[in-house]
Amino acid sequence: MHCIRRPARVSAVCHCCRKPSEEKELTWRPQFLPVDHPQVQSGKVGVLIVNLGTPDAPEPGPVRRYLAEFLSDRRVVEIPPIAWQPILRGIILNTRPRKSAHAYSQVWTDEGSPLAVITRNQAEAMQTALGSGVMVDWAMRYGTPSIGDRIEALMKAGCERILLAPLYPQYSGATTATVVDKAADKLRTMRWQAALRTLPPYHDDPAYIEALSSDLNRQLNGLDFQPEVMLLSFHGMPQRTLELGDPYHCHCRKTARLLEAVMARPGLRFRTTFQSRFGRAKWLEPATDAVIAEEAKAGTKRMVIAAPGFSADCLETLEELAMQGRDQFIDAGGDKFAALSCLNTSAAGLEMLEKLLRRELSGWIND
């Protein structure tokens, strides 16, 4: 019998051929084993939490590098590279980095970009929650730390099984799928691959809806005004992706419908909108900025906005919604405005995340 899988172990001894990895430990090596047997660590389970990515600094150079990688992903911009790359290199990367760097500088923290800081904190909290039987790490799809490097690190630490957890509740080709592609690119280079599981979209998972409902209700109860309308603003996508069969739009709509029902706040109107339009193509509608202005012009005085599709606060929520959104609302005649936080490391958010991860780890770890 060659090999029986054993519980998690990181050993200096290969548990298959029982070859000690350190030459000095070779007290009993049978004659037939090769002397150059590599060091082996095995039997562990890893979780890799992934989010979109962010520049390394709020300056034009790092933002340019980040945007170049992000916007060259063919799942993000579905224009043939022969047409797109000249526009990207010739126009966008010469104009947008300066503007975006300024926006980033308004939300940057002492510890770094909010998206990276919060994602790291979520991973640390999951390490504590799941215990030492699992190794939890985090990565970014674009920029650093990269998915490939962190998969390699988990495997070097002995993880033979990895749960890849893109923190996108709503699936889209431009987010969830490209994370899986990137992980597969890394595995493609390996002789001995880890077994991979992926966290499915959780847009309608009762644990996610409950977590959102309880955390948003908690934040609403702490406001010093009673909002008339609550916008549920999701990141936009080109309209064409919906027509091509991407489920993202349906997932967003379903999250919004379930959330509104569970939040049960009579007297509060809910509207679903799509933000962060990029480029000239038609994007999903209605657009968040248009609805903010339309509401204020129609006489709405008190508005709150939440972004249920973002697991962590980032440029798009802290600058675009909380800062620009407020200005748009007040300039158009509104009076009171609040942008609510994402689930981040709230108690409700972490409890939900632990539940989802434990479920997907089922059979790999003891409950």
Ligand SMILES: C=CC1=C(C)c2cc3[nH]c(cc4nc(cc5[nH]c(cc1n2)c(C)c5CCC(=O)O)C(CCC(=O)O)=C4C)c(C)c3C=C
């Ligand atoms: C939550 C899901 C996201 C989807 C869907 C999404 C699609 C998408 N985004 C762009 C272009 C940009 N997005 C940018 C920032 C950004 N996008 C998401 C999430 C989704 N994007 C996040 C979490 C962030 C914030 C990153 C951060 O560092 O805080 C940016 C960069 C910022 C800027 O220059 O404005 C761009 C550009 C496209 C084209 C797209 C769908 C096809």
Ligand SMILES: [Fe+2]
């Ligand atoms: Fe985006």
Ligand SMILES: [Fe+2]
């Ligand atoms: Fe649908």
